Amino acid sequence: MTHTLPSFRRKLVAAVLVVVSPTLALAQAPAAPKPPAPQTQQAASGQAGNLQPATREAQSLASLAPLVESVKSAVVNVDVQARPEVPEGMEDNPLFDKFFGGGNGRGRGRSEREQIRQGAGSGFIIDPKGLVLTNNHVIEDAVTITIRLDDGRSFTGEVVGRDPLTDVAVVKVKEKVDQLPTVKLGDSDAVRVGDWVLAIGNPFGLASSVSVGILSARAREIGASVYDDFLQTDAAINPGNSGGPLFNMKGEVVGINTAIVGGGTGIGFSVPSNLIKALLPQLEKEGSVTRGWLGVGIQPLNRDLAQALKLPVSEGAILTQINPGSPAAKAGLKADDVVVAVDGKQVRSDSELTRTVALKKPNSVTTLSLYRDGKKQDVKVTMGTRPDLEGLTKKKPEAADEQDSSRRVGVSLQDLDARTASQAGFTERAGALITDIIPGSPADRAQLAPGMLVVEANRKPIASAKELAAAIRAAPKGSTLLLRVAGPGGGRLLRALTVP
Structure with a gap:
């Protein structure tokens, strides 16, 4: 199949x-x-x-x-020996039976699931x-x-x-x-x-x-x-x-x-x-x-785009957005620049650029080879520091009602503050930031991931973790929430979240 x-x-x-x-x-x-x-x-x-x-x-x-x-x-x-958290509504999921034990554990309560x-x-x-x-x-x-x-x-x-x-x-x-x-x-x-x-x-x-x-x-x-x-x-x-x-x-x-x-x-x-x-x-x-950070939105270069941009190459990463105040902005990078190498190492795709930049030390000076208006040039950039989204979860625990709702679909949430928005390169200033996903959960199956920012649920604006938790709590069993999510550096995607 x-x-x-x-x-x-x-x-x-x-x-x-x-x-x-x-x-x-x-x-x-x-x-x-x-x-x-x-x-x-x-x-x-x-x-x-x-x-x-x-x-x-x-x-x-x-x-x-x-x-x-x-x-x-x-x-x-x-x-x-570990003490995992299992989301409400996942007790009968065979994936959790496999990884958290249980054999024929149908009908067991959550208290037993929370045992070591x-x-x-x-x-x-x-x-x-x-x-x-x-x-x-x-x-x-x-x-x-x-x-x-x-x-x-x-x-x-x-x-x-x-x-x-x-x-x-x-x-x-x-x-x-x-x-x-x-x-x-x-x-x-x-x-x-x-x-x-x-x-x-x-x-x-x-x-x-x-x-x-x-x-x-x-x-x-x-x-x-x-x-x-x-x-x-x-x-x-x-x-x-x-x-x-x-x-x-x-x-x-x-x-x-x-x-x-x-x-x-x-x-x-x-x-x-x-x-x-x-x-x-x-x-x-x-x-x-600690990872290096540019503060840009990117997408892969393909042959059609290369032809439209009049480039002699067909592999690289196009900068689609430059976040204000970011290391990229300070270095003079511009939207539509096409990065083809980092410190002399060829870059073939947007994901390769992400991985290469991440391995650079913050505050180190890195040379990007790029095409701008069809002409190749080198630009030196002083690397910033990628925000620690996982660490923020520990600093700001969820409220009880948010925990109950997020456990239902297997996602951890927190509010987006100005500091995080700036560091992560979000153009939005409000929303529910995803900080963790439980493998095999409804959120995982909906292809949600840590670092995504939920800004709408069923076409209604979401300004906080509390608002998204309320939307999840109010959703009927078996219904689907249409979520609009944003990633660092811009760009929005739709995700269909089935609520158990």
Whole structure:
């Protein structure tokens, strides 16, 4: 069956396992492609003259056992006790049964759902003193964290830093250790589509499980955040693999296994190691990630637009809006400028520009290569700081009535204040700012996301979180709210939110 993009996105499942009573028959992994079987010397020599070089290279992979033995001791199980929030009306949702436990949990009350749940994911050690990399969604809302090694040892873990926007987290062993096995972060840009890759993790609580496949694609955008840049692989990744390593054939980690497409399709996604290496110093030192910010609205350049703008290139990012007072405005950037490179690195799309700018340090000077009125020029920009929308949620808790309404559809809200509007580049000065979305909730299925600003509900203006909460509360069960949402830098979209 061919799925549309919204349907495809809804099937993306964070590959984290909640241990209740694993039932393997309900989640069979697709058969992982096996490396070619070793040949006898006679057979190999008899056929060598008829084989292409690439085929001979593949047939030389007699066994991956030496590689597995050299790295698996550094792969760990991450056991978590967490206290999740489940939105009202989601008690019978099978996705929540899968991730929050419950088997046949029909008819259970919300108080039971709010009890501590037991979850498990994977991770890997990058420092002999016990520094572990994993996914943010594995350790999010954790009350306790236990790190279990392949040799049976267990340690208490604590969060050092996390970045929800890329789903990366750093955990350290609290006990004093100095000789733990480690693995090295490799160069994810060097791995080619078609190269062999190896995944090790704890799917369904089955420790140290190994699967093999190839790199299927690069730079995949799956709707997880504006910074999506995933590696795609067909190596079997299942619930419980989240946070585990994806290795190249040198035994280097080229990605953190993060998400899968449901239905046993054999499609998994990993955060590239080069992105992890860029974030790691901040996560270790600051506990969070501060990103560069331009303050512009953007869209991709295509051939038709390139022809209309009389450009000699057809790849890049068009600046559609320059926010007043932003770093872009101060640098003299203009609407319809087309950015084609940042500090000499080619930019092929709007999403690539977003990711590249985000990795720049605030207050650093960056050179943008762009076309203006058909002529190429370089412009120096002093980077600003991207606002921390997630942090604002903690500073301004929702009122009780807003919590009840937002839990019903799985969204957290707050008012838009002048400071946030200015930092985030909103042209609006009022609305309900989305600060969090519960995976699998009605809000998630409506493709709402943190950082969006709801300005209308059923064609009526929304000036605050309280007003949107009231609209959700008043909506009949099973009805659909037509929401108009704005993003930083301008541009509006419609979203259809079904109220359970």
